[in-house]
Amino acid sequence: MPKDTFLKLTQEKQDRIFNAALNEFSISSFKESKISNIVKEAKIPRGSMYQYFENKLDLYKYVFAKLGDKKLGYMEDIIHNPEDVPFLDLFRRLYEIGIKYAIENPKAVKMAMHLYNSKDIAFDEILEDGLKQAKAFYVGYIESDKLLGRINPEIDTDIFADLMMNMINNISFDELKRGKENLDYNNMIDKFNKKIYILEKGILTGDKNV
DSSP, X not given: OOOHHHHTSXXXXXXXXXXXXXXXXXXXXXXXXXXXXXXXXXTOOHHHHHHHOSSHHHHHHHHHHHHHHHHHHHHHHHHTSOTTSOHHHHHHHHHHHHHHHXXXXXXXXXXXXXXXXXXXXXXXXXXXXXXXXXXXXXXXXXXXXXXXTSSOTTSOHHHHHHHHHHHHHHHHHHHHHTOOSSOOHHHHHHHHHHHHHHHHHOSSOSOTTO
């Protein structure tokens, strides 16, 4: 996390450093990203960066944490009062909001994609814990819905939680890999709804003798 020297900077300078770092981390993995590119864009001496952050990983954590806070702001109204919403409905609403965040913050999604795919030290330090927390949230909600009779109790909760998390990442990352300048909201929602439909309705016909 940033040192006191960084926190004492003007907001304009903090934002300049943050944006320069986000630009670099969105086009390169943590390992391949370069402090030299960041300080050049931020228009600060290289030595100053180490007065503000311990190292590149420290800066990376700061950027990722700031993005996480911003994303939580999108979901605040839902995650604080989810009790009366069935899991799949909650999941759908969270995903729709997540797509809105992704469209409005494409560099954040690209940074997350590099992090998720690289599995390097930054992944171990940052995303692994975040994924565990997200999975714990889903597991608790799935178990609650089982008790309420909303989800088949024979379904493996752990595997179902993994399935849902992978589904979110795959749709978002597939859209990014299309190479378009802007994410296609309608395309992402359409893919999501079709996958949710399979989960809700299943793949077998009503006639078990077929």
